[in-house]
Amino acid sequence: MPVTMPVTLKVNGKDRPLSLDPRTTLLDALREHLHLSGTKKGCDHGQCGACTVLVNGQRINSCLSLALQHDGDAITTIEGLGTPDKLHPMQAAFVRHDGYQCGYCTPGQICSAVAVLDEIRAGVPSHVQADLMARPQASNIEMRERMSGNICRCGAYSNIADAMADVAGAKA
Ligand code: FES
Numbered sequence: 001m002p003v004t005m006p007v008t009l010k011v012n013g014k015d016r017p018l019s020l021d022p023r024t025t026l027l028d029a030l031r032e033h034l035h036l037s038g039t040k041k042g043c044d045h046g047q048c049g050a051c052t053v054l055v056n057g058q059r060i061n062s063c064l065s066l067a068l069q070h071d072g073d074a075i076t077t078i079e080g081l082g083t084p085d086k087l088h089p090m091q092a093a094f095v096r097h098d099g100y101q102c103g104y105c106t107p108g109q110i111c112s113a114v115a116v117l118d119e120i121r122a123g124v125p126s127h128v129q130a131d132l133m134a135r136p137q138a139s140n141i142e143m144r145e146r147m148s149g150n151i152c153r154c155g156a157y158s159n160i161a162d163a164m165a166d167v168a169g170a171k172a
């Protein structure tokens with residue numbers, strides 16, 4: 001009989017107690033145990049970014065992290081960012097700018113994109129934030145570099161960058 005250990009993940013605002021094999025990744029806990037299949041498994045080795053989720057507001061590859069390491073952590077998946085009736089601004093921008101084709105990478109791209117804009121803002125003094133976000137070339141280079149861990153086999157990169165620039169501009 002496999003050994004299991006208790007862990008409580010706070011997923012999309014709700015406590016989700018689980019009893020897991022200690023080897024279970026956060027990705028498998030979300031998909032296989034909590035049935036939140038929005039988070040995708042691509043490579044399962046930290047190479048593609050399809051499994052990106054937010055942990056306490058920061059993005060991680062959930063395939064590289066054990067669920068037991070996240071007891072009490074706030075996990076946000078694509079299902080927690082917005083709803084079909086009330087999309088998150090980044091989700092709405094991806095729709096507006098056609099930021100996907102097959103859609104397999106999209107949940108990870110959107111979670112990453114939300115975190116990237118926060119990362120850029122956090123690293124820039126507040127008095128120049130609006131200026132940075134308003135300068136498409138500077139912010140585009142920074143955003144593209146920070147999104148380089150999210151692979152899109154369909155090549156929707158330029159539309160994804162447009163969607164992010166749109167959100168960045170709207171918030172600036
Ligand atoms: Fe996690 Fe590819 S599935 S990085």
Ligand code: FES
Pocket residue numbers: 099100101102103104105106151152153154155156
């Ligand atoms: Fe198909 Fe990105 S939209 S892999």
